[in-house]
Amino acid sequence: MQDYLKKIEEELKRIEIDEHVRILYACESGSRAWGFPSKDSDYDVRFLYVRPIDWYLSIFEKRDVIERPISDQLDINGWDLKKALNLFRKSNPPLLEWLQSPIPYMEQFTVTEQIRQLSPLTFSPRSSMYHYLHMAKGNFREYLQGEYVKIKKYFYVLRPVLACEWIERWNSMPPMDFEELVEAILPASKLKEDVYTLLTRKKAGVEFDLEPKMTEINDYLERQIAYFEETAKQVPASGDKRDAALDALFREALREVWGS
CATH class of the missing domain: 1.20.120 (Four Helix Bundle (Hemerythrin (Met), subunit A))
Incomplete structure (x- = not known):
C-alpha cells in the first residue's frame, strides 16, 4: 500500500507539471473506498483540478477532463473545477462520494472544504x-x-x-x-x-x-x-442550485490558487 501511495503522489505531481494545472483534491473512489477491494483491485484515483485563469477566458469549448491510461493498477482521472461545480449544482452522486472519500490522497487550498460545506444545501x-x-x-x-x-x-x-x-x-x-x-x-x-x-x-x-x-x-x-x-x-426533488455562491466560489478558487 505504501508503495502505491508514493506512486499516486508522484503521478499527481507529474500531471500538475505536464498539464499546467493545480490539483485541488484527490481521493480513492472505487472498491477500496467502499470497503470491499479484491487482491487485484485497481486504485481508482479521482481528482479535481484548476487551470490558469487565461484558460477560462476563451470563446472556445475545451476539454475539461484529464485521463491517464490504466497502468500498474493505477486508474487516474480528474475533472476541471468548472465542470465539477456544474455537476455539483445538479447533486451529482459520484462527485459527492469523492468529497467524502475515506481515502484522500491530496487536498490543497480551501475550495474543496467550501464545496463540502455547501453539499447539504445542494443535495437532491x-x-x-x-x-x-x-x-x-x-x-x-x-x-x-x-x-x-x-x-x-x-x-x-x-x-x-x-x-x-x-x-x-x-x-x-x-x-x-x-x-x-x-x-x-x-x-x-x-x-x-x-x-x-x-x-x-x-x-x-x-x-x-x-x-x-x-x-x-x-x-x-x-x-x-x-x-x-x-x-x-x-422522493423530494429539493436541492438549491446556489448559482451565485458557486460562481463566487469558483472565482475565489482561481484567486487563491493563482493569485489576483
Missing part, C-alpha cells in the same frame, strides 16, 4: 436515488440472473440498494463505506449474515467465480429494486 434526494437505482438495476440484470451468478457482483447491487434506503430514511448523501451502510440499514437476520459471509470471503482474497445464487440476497435485491422504482417518484 430524488436525483441521487435515481442514480443508485439505475446502477442497481443494471448490475442486477447483467450479473445476477439465473441459478449460477457472478457472486462478487452482489456488492455492486447491494451497495446502491442500501444507498437508496439511506436516502429514503435520512434524505442525505449515503456514506461510501459498505459496512456502515449494512449496519445502518439491515436488522439482524439471515440476510445480514449472508451479506457478512460474502464480505468476509471477499476481504480474505477469495477469487469468486460463478456460484449458485444466494437466494436470500437475490430475493431482497429484487424486492427492493421494484420498491424503489415506485418510491423514487415520491
